[in-house]
Amino acid sequence: xxxxxxxxxxxxxxxxxxxxxxxxxxxxxxxxxxxxxxxxxxxxxxxxxxxxxxxxxxxxxxxxxxxxxxxxxxxxxxxxxxxxxxxxxxxxxxxxxxxxxxxxxxxxxxxxxxxxxxxxxxxxxxxxxxxxxxxxxxxxxxxxxxxxxxxxxxxxxxxxxxxxxxxxxxxxxxxxxxxxxxxxxxxxxxxxxxxxxxxxxxxxxxxxxxxxxxxxxxxxxxxxxxxxxxxxxxxxxxxxxxxxxxxxxxxxxxxxxxxxxxxxxxxxxxxxxxxxxxxxxxxxxxxxxxxxxxxxxxxxxxxxxxxxxxxxxxxxxxxxxxxxxxxxxxxxxxxxxxxxxxxxxxxxxxxxxxxxxxxxxxxxxxxxxxxxxxxxxxxxxxxxxxxxxxxxxxxxxxxxxxxxxxxxxxxxxxxxxxxxxxxxxxxxxxxxxxxxxxxxxxxxxxxxxxxxxxxxxxxxxxxxxxxxxxxxxxxxxxxxxxxxxxxxxxxxxxxxxxxxxxxxxxxxxxxxxxxxxxxxxxxxxxxxxxxxxxxxxxxxxxxxxxxxxxxxxxxxxxxxxxxxxxxxxxxxxxxxxxxxxxxxxxxxxxxxxxxxxxxxxxxxxxxxxxxxxxxxxxxxxxxxxxxxxxxxxxxxxxxxxxxxxxxxxxxxxxxxxxxxxxxxxxxxxxxxxxxxxxxxxxxxxxxxxxxxxxxxxxxxxxxxxxxxxxxxxxxxxxxxxxxxxxxxxxxxxxxxxxxxxxxxxxxxxxxxxxxxxxxxxxxxxxxxxxxxxxxxxxxxxxxxxxxxxxxxxxxxxxxxxxxxxxxxxxxxxxxxxxxxxxxxxxxxxxxxxxxxxxxxxxxxxxxxxxxxxxxxxxxxxxxxxxxxxxxxxxxxxxxxx
RNA sequence: GGGCGGUUAGCUCAGCGGUAGAGCACUUGCUCGACACGCAAGGGGUCACUGGUUCAAUCCCAGUACCGCCCA
Numbered sequence: 001x002x003x004x005x006x007x008x009x010x011x012x013x014x015x016x017x018x019x020x021x022x023x024x025x026x027x028x029x030x031x032x033x034x035x036x037x038x039x040x041x042x043x044x045x046x047x048x049x050x051x052x053x054x055x056x057x058x059x060x061x062x063x064x065x066x067x068x069x070x071x072x073x074x075x076x077x078x079x080x081x082x083x084x085x086x087x088x089x090x091x092x093x094x095x096x097x098x099x100x101x102x103x104x105x106x107x108x109x110x111x112x113x114x115x116x117x118x119x120x121x122x123x124x125x126x127x128x129x130x131x132x133x134x135x136x137x138x139x140x141x142x143x144x145x146x147x148x149x150x151x152x153x154x155x156x157x158x159x160x161x162x163x164x165x166x167x168x169x170x171x172x173x174x175x176x177x178x179x180x181x182x183x184x185x186x187x188x189x190x191x192x193x194x195x196x197x198x199x200x201x202x203x204x205x206x207x208x209x210x211x212x213x214x215x216x217x218x219x220x221x222x223x224x225x226x227x228x229x230x231x232x233x234x235x236x237x238x239x240x241x242x243x244x245x246x247x248x249x250x251x252x253x254x255x256x257x258x259x260x261x262x263x264x265x266x267x268x269x270x271x272x273x274x275x276x277x278x279x280x281x282x283x284x285x286x287x288x289x290x291x292x293x294x295x296x297x298x299x300x301x302x303x304x305x306x307x308x309x310x311x312x313x314x315x316x317x318x319x320x321x322x323x324x325x326x327x328x329x330x331x332x333x334x335x336x337x338x339x340x341x342x343x344x345x346x347x348x349x350x351x352x353x354x355x356x357x358x359x360x361x362x363x364x365x366x367x368x369x370x371x372x373x374x375x376x377x378x379x380x381x382x383x384x385x386x387x388x389x390x391x392x393x394x395x396x397x398x399x400x401x402x403x404x405x406x407x408x409x410x411x412x413x414x415x416x417x418x419x420x421x422x423x424x425x426x427x428x429x430x431x432x433x434x435x436x437x438x439x440x441x442x443x444x445x446x447x448x449x450x451x452x453x454x455x456x457x458x459x460x461x462x463x464x465x466x467x468x469x470x471x472x473x474x475x476x477x478x479x480x481x482x483x484x485x486x487x488x489x490x491x492x493x494x495x496x497x498x499x500x501x502x503x504x505x506x507x508x509x510x511x512x513x514x515x516x517x518x519x520x521x522x523x524x525x526x527x528x529x530x531x532x533x534x535x536x537x538x539x540x541x542x543x544x545x546x547x548x549x550x551x552x553x554x555x556x557x558x559x560x561x562x563x564x565x566x567x568x569x570x571x572x573x574x575x576x577x578x579x580x581x582x583x584x585x586x587x588x589x590x591x592x593x594x595x596x597x598x599x600x601x602x603x604x605x606x607x608x609x610x611x612x613x614x615x616x617x618x619x620x621x622x623x624x625x626x627x628x629x630x631x632x633x634x635x636x637x638x639x640x641x642x643x644x645x646x647x648x649x650x651x652x653x654x655x656x657x658x659x660x661x662x663x664x665x666x667x668x669x670x671x672x673x674x675x676x677x678x679x680x681x682x683x684x685x686x687x688x689x690x691x692x693x694x695x696x697x698x699x700x701x702x703x704x705x706x707x708x709x710x711x712x713x714x715x716x717x718x719x720x721x722x723x724x725x726x727x728x729x730x731x732x733x734x735x736x737x738x739x740x741x742x743x744x745x746x747x748x749x750x751x752x753x754x755x756x757x758x759x760x761x762x763x764x765x766x767x768x769x770x771x772x773x774x775x776x777x778x779x780x781x782x783x784x785x786x787x788x789x790x791x792x793x794x795x796x797x798x799x800x801x802x803x804x805x806x807x808x809x810x811x812x813x814x815x816x817x818x819x820x821x822x823x824x825x826x827x828x829x830x831x832x833x834x835x836x837x838x839x840x841x842x843x844x845x846x847x848x849x850x851x852x853x854x855x856x857x858x859x860x861x862x863x864x865x866x867x868x869x870x871x872x873x874x875x876x877x878x879x880x881x
Numbered sequence: 882g883g884g885c886g887g888u889u890a891g892c893u894c895a896g897c898g899g900u901a902g903a904g905c906a907c908u909u910g911c912u913c914g915a916c917a918c919g920c921a922a923g924g925g926g927u928c929a930c931u932g933g934u935u936c937a938a939u940c941c942c943a944g945u946a947c948c949g950c951c952c953a
Contacts, residue, residue, distance in 0.1 A: 190953080391885060395952060487951085555904090556894080560886070562949085564893060568905050575918040586915035632895075636903070651915080745922035751911050779913075833900080840899085845936040854899060861900075
């Protein structure tokens with residue numbers, strides 16, 4: 001016996017353990033099935049499951065389960081990412097609390113701690129993923145810093161270096177003075193703020209009382225100015241070009257140069273140039289061969305160097321600004337201040353202001369690598385779904401700047417480059433190899449830096465399955481079928497996988513990229529800890545069950561639109577899970593669990609044929625939707641069918657049929673059809689709601705220990721399972737019941753009262769149907785009897801279904817005036833409709849130009865409406881007479 | 882500033898060249914032995930605005946307004 005209530009938490013663990021132990025998640029490289037591959041976006045080891053993961057992994061799991069059932073050899077490759085900066089932040093915070101800096105404990109100890117912490121934290125996220133019921137091939141779980149992947153990273157670095165696509169250069173980079181490392185452009189957030197624009201007068205050399213006024217938001221950088229630029233066509237400055245100004249405070253002489261970078265419309269039209277502390281100025285500096293003076297150290301303090309006036313040495317950039325402004329004021333060189341809106345660069349993780357900083361770093365030539373990556377999408381070898389995300393992809397790959405890949409951190413892949421004392425570089429997969437290159441006895445020192453975390457992630461589609469070795473897995477599962485991810489990492493990750501995959505594998509990493517929505521809160525706000533509006537998927541699972549959470553996310557995952565997740569939705573879908581449970585209970589109580597030797601093509605009676613027909617349709621709908629990544633449509637089709645068709649109609653119809661012992665054959669067919677249908681429903685819904693379906697299956701259908709729904713075959717139906725006649729009959733039956741129910745409710749007939757039904761003008765076929773489904777109609781519409789008449793009695797309720805008129809002779813218990821009003825209302829509605837159709841049909845242009853089927857359709861609509869109106873009129877007359 | 886998306890029932894959202902849909906909420910009535918996390922019946926919409934294309938526009942096109950995102 002099934003429990004009265006469905007209790008998710010009790011069964012979820014049991015089934016998950018069983019699945020995992022049975023090894024059903026594993027791919028089989030030796031199988032002759034077609035492979036289907038999804039590479040899981042590796043969550044950070046620091047991470048814990050958030051609602052975005054829940055959506056991402058639910059959708060992947062649905063695809064994976066669906067394809068497994070359809071007979072593919074599925075590899076869902078799981079793993080985690082080492083998340084270099086994030087781990088540093090966690091560990092350094094822990095150290096800080098003990099008052100220790102990372103330099104004090106040293107690189108070796110720090111890394112030991114990092115690994116310890118990874119062991120501890122890495123399992124958190126994967127065990128949380130298990131709670132979602134996801135079924136990746138856990139036995140193949142990888143980590144971006146495990147031995148194999150580390151080897152792949154070294155190999156990739158060396159190969160790219162040898163191809164000239166990785167190089168070391170001194171460049172202006174985004175420096176995070178808090179984290180003490182370079183960060184990439186993507187990790188810098190442009191934050192809008194209210195700022196100030198200071199106008200400063202620079203005295204022109206050799207002139208008395210002549211100045212050029214420059215405007216700047218960062219006066220402190222003037223210590224590093226090496227020019228003043230004006231527009232070459234600006235008449236105000238034409239004859240100043242080539243002269244010099246005396247840089248206030250430092251009193252260096254710097255040239256006035258002509259460059260189109262300065263905008264004559266803005267401010268005074270003259271702009272100070274600080275090549276070592278501004279990206280635009282850097283470019284100007286390069287063009288004019290200007291000196292690049294770095295005035296800050298790695299803490300963003302002013303350097304302690306001779307060319308800096310003494311009072312500024314060693315002070316912070318903020319303090320330097322104050323001092324400069326005071327001094328300029330004293331010198332009477334401050335021409336004015338205005339308040340403006342501007343943007344400042346802020347570190348994504350640290351939150352501090354990023355300093356453009358001159359250092360030597362490693363770069364990857366992504367502008368070159370991006371070309372084939374862009375082309376692959378333009379050629380359609382990889383497609384984005386929804387398509388509009390291709391724009392985001394193109395805007396990134398088509399405008400690539402070199403990617404700075406070195407980081408001044410310890411946790412990560414240490415760069416495989418060695419230096420000798422003369423500064424020569426040797427890049428190799430290991431020190432031995434480097435030593436060979438350098439020659440015996442040459443003293444070598446390894447580069448201290450590690451690679452950007454995304455470098456190893458970019459290799460994920462092939463490094464996880466064996467690259468650089470030639471493994472069977474690599475040959476079999478590469479390229480992947482689809483990548484499922486959020487739009488926020490198209491730039492960080494997707495584009496880089498494309499670049500590296502095309503370079504190393506000479507093929508795209510996946511055929512489809514499905515971009516899913518962002519999950520927001522009920523009010524459309526982005527969830528964040530600081531706002532306190534995060535919904536913890538584990539709490540939701542506790543509260544509603546895993547199936548409900550999964551189904552909700554799936555049902556709301558419409559393409560191209562964010563998900564606003566509200567409690568009510570979860571409740572609604574939790575109710576749906578319960579509904580399925582109860583429907584199964586009904587089947588059990590009515591002995592509808594065995595369908596041995598039942599062939600759906602053998603069904604004879606209309607309700608059974610109709611149900612089979614509808615199952616066939618919903619199956620096709622689910623397939624079509626999933627094949628096109630229309631998850632919400634698949635979920636809604638399933639929902640409507642199970643609740644609206646199976647429960648509300650079929651099971652209700654089955655009740656009187658199952659009580660009717662007179663016709664044994666019919667009863668048996670109903671039992672078998674119900675049982676068969678329930679099993680189809682469980683199978684079709686298993687990818688979405690694996691637990692409740694597996695549990696019911698285990699209760700009713702499980703043949704032996706190794707029989708599980710998760711490994712069941714996806715249904716395939718004969719083309720013959722299309723029953724249009726049965727569908728027509730059942731639609732008629734639904735209309736009859738519906739009309740009577742509606743009439744009763746409108747006229748306030750007590751729900752408990754059993755009343756008589758008279759039918760006028762029924763065709764032979766209709767009469768036959770009334771006879772055949774008499775018990776069903778009587779029960780569902782709460783009728784005492786059904787009989788046919790030629791003339792309706794006076795003052796009865798009437799309604800029209802098809803050609804026949806349904807009459808409820810209950811004049812004594814209803815209000816005749818109310819009935820007249822009701823009829824008039826219905827007639828008015830139908831008149832409006834007729835008017836609309838007539839207008840159309842009266843329009844020659846419509847009749848001549850519209851496709852013929854549209855015209856005939858309108859004509860038959862009109863005929864039907866007219867017929868119905870006539871019948872309603874006579875009903876009204878009858879009432880009045 | 883450039884680009885992209887959105888605007889449909891009270892709310893959250895589907896849909897789509899020819900009858901406007903769902904869930905929740907709301908109203909009314911129900912102990913019809915699966916289910917009140919339920920059953921049944923309802924009410925509720927100038928499909929943001931202005932033009933254009935079309936026999937026909939909520940849907941296609943252009944523009945406007947507002948909201949959101951991405952990139953400078």
